[in-house]
Amino acid sequence: MDIKDSHGIALTILAMLCLAGMDATGKILVQDYPIVQILAVRFAIFFFIVLVIARLKGDLGSIRSGIFGTQLLRSIVLTLEVSVFIFAFSIMPLADVHAIAAMAPLIAILMAGWFLGEEIDSRSWMSVTIGFIGALIIIRPGLGVMSWQSLIPVCGAILWAAYQVLSRRVSHFDSPDTTVFYTASIGLIIFGGLTPFYWVEPSVTGWQLLIFNGFLGATGHYLLIKALALTPASILQPFSYALLFWAIIIGFVIFDELPDGMTLFGAIVILAAGVYASDLGRKLMGSSPIDPAKGEREVEH
Template sequence: MKVKSSRGIFLSIVAMLCIAGMDATGKLLVQTYPIVQIMAVRFATFFIIVMLIASLKGDLKQVRSNIWGTQVLRSLLLVVEVTVFILAFSMMPLADVHAIATMAPLFAMLMAGWFLGEKVDRRSWIAVAIGFIGALIIIRPGLGILSWYVVIPISGAILWASYQVLSRHVSQFDSSATTVFYTAFIGLIVFGGLAPFNWVDPTFIGWQLLILNGLFGAMGHYLLIKALTYARASTLQPFNYTLLFWAIAIGFFIFGEFPDGFTILGAIIVLSAGIYTSDAGRRMSGLSLIASKKEFNFIRKFSNKIT
């Protein structure tokens, strides 16, 4: 079980790297192309990859779902979540939206406990809380006077958490290939139907960036879905904060954005939260407890001798 959980954690971290790459290419593309067009190409690329893999395996039947209604609902949640955050970015500062979005792991842990019956231990709660504080230090939002606008990104965070919890739920009935197929297919139908009305002819470099954006998105969603087949949704939540690490690294190497001291401090706090809840962290905590007991016994024996 521990090996499987470790594998899920690793896949989750790599998935966050892919999502960071998707966000970076999206940041470049959105300056020229409509968001609907970017999303349509992303899901089209995703769908082609899914069907290609299914064809190479010689088993197109693997896309059949045992709970297709839940699969459609889960995929639509992702589509709505993307739209909600796009709306939030158009109405609020970017930093404010990201600050509120970091609440998603907390929502996911609650939902995993309520709907999946997963036991959320004290260490996981502490880790997510610490990661949340680290995320706030990194982005340092200035929310000012709260308004009803905050309901939008909060809704997006709830939708993202719901999407992950449902992905974990469907993994108990369908293969990861089936889940990935529905994610790509539903997204392609929705955004593909809107793209012709919001289309700008891409240049050669534009097509390269659009396809690369789609590849990053496809790999990110596939690896996240795969990770949820190995580990509980509540276990993976603290590691979703590693997205901030990848964003800092990509921002530095591609956009020349050098992180300041507060950003580095926040990143260290986020990493500490992830280590704290991991199996390695639990082992280190156990060793520390054993060491503390030995030290206490030694001090007690020594004090008895000198008295």
């Protein structure tokens, strides 16, 4: 492993800490403020940072897209995904949501095969099957444990997987800067347009949390972009599961929440399946890594 890969891995782990912190502050905020308002402030901060970076780079012309329709669809899917997850965090423990959401990279493998024509080898099929078993262990249908709440992060994982596949699609036509611009601007337009109908005047503490939530989200995504510039996504993907680790710690420290034994076991099964499907798993098992020409899977958000 060279020094760039080490830096990319470190940045990914730090990005996961920021995103777990963003989810935790969102869980706090949703008790007093509408989801639309929280996300409007988050995307406003994200959009401001994107404009500042583009201005500093002197690259404002990068906002032109060669595949606008897909960019629009991708951004709409993201707005649905973040809304679903922030709702899930409001009614479920942080770690439980992330344990189920860890299915997303495995779902993305299937979607990439179906919609992008990328090859799905036997190892990938096996990892998806194992991951599905892990999800069943967490949800436990038919054992009197499953509730409708468990289906919310499942929907979020499907949306997040679709977002990853669409991101890969637009990467063939637009630069990362263009994609980030549409991510921030369309999210701001959607939630900013709805916010006047749901606005609740924040307290001083509320403003602090809203701004901190947006800052953590923007920082997390920026760190991921930097990590991907240094290290291939197929190498970084297993380390994105650090998000679950940070969610367990933050959930315990802030909310006094700990997942039960079966949830932890199911999460471990899903994580093992994800690592098994990754380049790291292939190297450890003595198999050839995925050919980048056939598609690298994006790091989980």
